Amino acid sequence: EVQLVQSEAEVKKPGESLRISCKGSGYRFTSFWISWVRQMPGKGLEWMGKIDPVDSYTNYSPSFQGHVTISADKSISTAYLQWSSLKASDTATYYCARHWTGTSPLDDWGQGTLVSVSS
Amino acid sequence: EILLTQSPGTLSVSPGERATLSCRASQSVTSNYLAWYQQKPGQAPRLLIHDASSRATGVPDRFSGSGSGTDFTLTISGLEPEDFAVYYCQQYGSSPQTFGQGTKVEI
Numbered sequence: 001e002v003q004l005v006q007s008e009a010e011v012k013k014p015g016e017s018l019r020i021s022c023k024g025s026g027y028r029f030t031s032f033w034i035s036w037v038r039q040m041p042g043k044g045l046e047w048m049g050k051i052d053p054v055d056s057y058t059n060y061s062p063s064f065q066g067h068v069t070i071s072a073d074k075s076i077s078t079a080y081l082q083w084s085s086l087k088a089s090d091t092a093t094y095y096c097a098r099h100w101t102g103t104s105p106l107d108d109w110g111q112g113t114l115v116s117v118s119s
Numbered sequence: 120e121i122l123l124t125q126s127p128g129t130l131s132v133s134p135g136e137r138a139t140l141s142c143r144a145s146q147s148v149t150s151n152y153l154a155w156y157q158q159k160p161g162q163a164p165r166l167l168i169h170d171a172s173s174r175a176t177g178v179p180d181r182f183s184g185s186g187s188g189t190d191f192t193l194t195i196s197g198l199e200p201e202d203f204a205v206y207y208c209q210q211y212g213s214s215p216q217t218f219g220q221g222t223k224v225e226i
Contacts, residue, residue, distance in 0.1 A: 035216070037164075045156075045164065045207055047216040061215035062120070095163055103211055105154040107175065109163040 002026040004096055004110035011116045012086050019082035020113045022096030029077035030054045032098040035106055036070060036081045040092045048094075050102065051079060059102070086117045121146055121210050125219035132224065138195040140222045142208035147188045149212030155184055155193045158221075159204045167206075168193060195224070 007021045022034060035050040049060035053072040060070070072079040079096055093114045097106035122145040132138050142153070151171040156164040166175045168184035171191055181196045195202055203226055208219040 044221045045158075045209075045218040047209075047218065059214055063215070097164075099211075103149075103152060105152075105166055105169040105175075105209070105211055106156075106164075107166050107169075109165070112163055 002098075002108050004098060004108060006094075006096060006110040006113045009114040009116070011118075014086055014088055014117055014119055016086050016117075017082070017084050018086055018115065019080050020094060020115065022079045022081075022110050024077045024079075024098065027098075030074050032100060033102055033104075034070075034072065034079040035097050035099060036068075036079075037095045037097060037106070038064075038092045039095065039112075045095075048081070050099075052102070053077075053079065086115075088117050088119075090115060091117050120215055121148065121213055121217050123208055123210060123217055123219035125206075125208060125222045127222060128220075129223045129225060131226070132198055133226065134198050134200055136198055138198055138202075138224055140193040140195075140206055140224075142186075142191040142193070142219050144189040144191075144210060148191075148210045151187050152210060152212030153184075153186070153191050154209045154211060155182075156207045156209065157202075157204045158207065164207065198224070 003025045036048040038046045048064040051058045051070045053074045069082045093112045095112045096110040124143045126141045153171045155168040158164040172184045205221045
């Protein structure tokens with residue numbers, strides 16, 4: 001069974017750093033890209049960026065470029081989303097999702113990680 | 120960046136009825152790489168339709184997608200109680216990938 005299991009919810013303060021994770025199982029991790037999607041409270045879905053775990057090539061939405069970093073460790077089948085300095089506006093649920101190629105739909109999703117940023 | 124506009128924002132229907140959801144793109148979607156997702160409260164989105172009209176694995180045939188270029192439609196024939204949710208369209212043919220703002224299907 002294909003699974004994407006994300007790390008637990010986080011509560012952080014503005015200015016703190018954070019890395020959340022997404023572990024794939026039940027499939028060959030390097031055969032699928034991983035995208036990250038943001039959903040702010042009560043709002044819609046926003047695509048943030050994607051990574052090819054084969055070579056860690058990344059592509060970001062201009063809206064998120066420079067604000068987050070996407071990475072992957074193929075040896076442990078895990079992708080990451082990280083911030084160096086969180087803001088209150090980063091409060092959201094973050095989903096990872098896998099897709100077959102760089103231009104294919106998001107066919108399996110993680111359960112989501114809620115990140116709360118407040119002083 | 121391709122802007123996707125979904126309409127209506129909220130659709131009120133009864134079980135057994137047909138629901139028609141629209142997604143309009145600001146420019147032509149490359150290769151009709153347009154998907155539809157369903158999201159229920161507290162859950163991750165679920166892929167329903169890809170390539171504008173192909174149902175994902177395990178999706179009931181009451182869900183169908185159509186359209187090309189800039190105008191796309193998701194039709195749910197014979198709404199079941201479990202179909203009441205928010206539906207998003209997404210284009211994945213051009214970077215950055217973009218989502219519509221969603222249509223809520225409610226009773």
